[in-house]
Amino acid sequence: MHWMMWVFWGSIVTLLVGSYVVDFLTGRKYDFKEQEKSLNQNSASADSLREIARHDQQNGPF
Structure with missing residues (x-):
């Protein structure tokens, strides 16, 4: 065990x-x-934000 230390x-x-x-x-x-x-990272970030905004507009408050 000493050698493990x-x-x-x-x-x-x-x-x-x-x-x-x-x-x-x-x-x-x-x-x-x-x-x-x-x-490429900037465009991917913009695409994801657009996708989130699209889902927020489609779904109502309920």
Whole structure:
């Protein structure tokens, strides 16, 4: 059971160190802020809003 602890914590430390090394080597060029949507995503969003509005108009309050 003692070896399981070393495997578990070793894998956690390996992931943390690996992510730091990748971040350092790439020069921190990755930005995880919201990216601009593509034209396809914008048209899909507009289509879904039109479809919702169409169903709201067809169905009465009851």
